[in-house]
Amino acid sequence: MKAAVLRSIGQPFAVEDVPDPIIGPDEVLVATRTCGICRTDLHIQDGLAYVPGLPHVPGHEPAGVIADVGRDVDGFQVGQRVVPHLFVSSGDCRFTRTGQHAQATHLQGIIGVTLPGGFAEYFKAPAENLLPLPDNVPFDVGGLTSCAVITAVHAYRKSGLQMGRSAVVLGAGGIGLMLVQLLKQAGVRTIAVSRSPDSLRLATQAGAELSLSIEQAGTAGRIREFVGSGKDGADCIFEMVGRAETMRAGADYTCRGGRIIVIGEEAEFPAIDTIQIAQRELEIIGSRNGGRQDAIDALEMLSAGIVRPHIAGSYALDEINEAMSLVRNRKARGRVIVNVASE
Ligand SMILES: [Zn+2]
Numbered sequence: 001m002k003a004a005v006l007r008s009i010g011q012p013f014a015v016e017d018v019p020d021p022i023i024g025p026d027e028v029l030v031a032t033r034t035c036g037i038c039r040t041d042l043h044i045q046d047g048l049a050y051v052p053g054l055p056h057v058p059g060h061e062p063a064g065v066i067a068d069v070g071r072d073v074d075g076f077q078v079g080q081r082v083v084p085h086l087f088v089s090s091g092d093c094r095f096t097r098t099g100q101h102a103q104a105t106h107l108q109g110i111i112g113v114t115l116p117g118g119f120a121e122y123f124k125a126p127a128e129n130l131l132p133l134p135d136n137v138p139f140d141v142g143g144l145t146s147c148a149v150i151t152a153v154h155a156y157r158k159s160g161l162q163m164g165r166s167a168v169v170l171g172a173g174g175i176g177l178m179l180v181q182l183l184k185q186a187g188v189r190t191i192a193v194s195r196s197p198d199s200l201r202l203a204t205q206a207g208a209e210l211s212l213s214i215e216q217a218g219t220a221g222r223i224r225e226f227v228g229s230g231k232d233g234a235d236c237i238f239e240m241v242g243r244a245e246t247m248r249a250g251a252d253y254t255c256r257g258g259r260i261i262v263i264g265e266e267a268e269f270p271a272i273d274t275i276q277i278a279q280r281e282l283e284i285i286g287s288r289n290g291g292r293q294d295a296i297d298a299l300e301m302l303s304a305g306i307v308r309p310h311i312a313g314s315y316a317l318d319e320i321n322e323a324m325s326l327v328r329n330r331k332a333r334g335r336v337i338v339n340v341a342s343e
Contacts, residue, residue: 062118154290
């Protein structure tokens with residue numbers, strides 16, 4: 001099969017022929033149709049996160065059609081449209097038993113991250129990791145379930161926000177824009193903060209009541225003014241960037257007793273004022289991907305049109321390096337898709 005292969009860290013992908021995946025009795029072979037590109041793919045390529053065994057075939061937002069099923073697989077047929085939940089674990093643990101599959105202690109790997117993924121004509125997954133893709137959800141949008149959409153749904157749930165509360169989405173990229181859509185549906189008053197004027201425009205379209213530049217002086221003051229009701233900031237900040245600068249800004253935007261949900265990951269150590277955290281009783285909460293129920297619910301929300309991911313463009317597998325540089329240079333507004341095979 002044709003695949004985009006990372007042969008050494010820091011190098012472009014080589015699009016070449018590699019052996020097809022061989023499935024075990026509990027596994028399913030999927031013919032890939034599309035696969036989204038995420039910033040984690042850049043981190044893998046740069047050796048900044050996960051660092052899989054090389055050569056490696058990345059791609060963790062795939063969607064496709066079942067091409068073969070292992071002999072012990074029930075409930076899936078050849079030809080069925082599917083997307084994966086990425087976290088493959090062996091046996092159960094207290095986290096998987098409570099639906100926290102992205103926290104599994106018996107983790108065998110993450111599809112497309114540490115295990116072979118969807119930048120290839122075929123990928124394999126344990127049957128228990130596969131979810132049917134609703135007929136009215138196209139492959140390119142459906143594939144985003146496994147990272148971008150599930151991450152937005154899970155982070156929203158971690159926030160515990162209720163109707164009438166306020167939130168700041170700090171970093172209005174692909175996941176941030178979906179969070180804005182979810183928060184609007186949930187009746188949460190939402191402010192988007194970003195560097196890019198284009199992203200702020202998209203955030204306003206997605207339902208943000210106020211869209212502010214992180215670089216402009218007085219952003220924290222405008223957030224306080226917007227929130228009103230005697231609060232000194234928003235109830236919850238969704239930190240989508242993960243840089244020292246944005247974590248510091250997030251603490252300034254949060255009200256006393258408010259939450260900062262950390263979703264963005266960068267290899268930086270923010271200098272957050274511990275006096276601020278202790279005296280203003282801020283809560284800092286991490287959020288990673290999500291459990292299988294989050295994925296099932298994410299697919300329903302895609303099908304119902306509650307979440308509408310923005311696709312920036314699609315590229316053939318042969319053009320993957322060009323597509324990756326668009327993501328790297330932050331030139332794309334929305335998700336960039338690799339179109340592995342047409343229907
Ligand atoms: Zn991702």
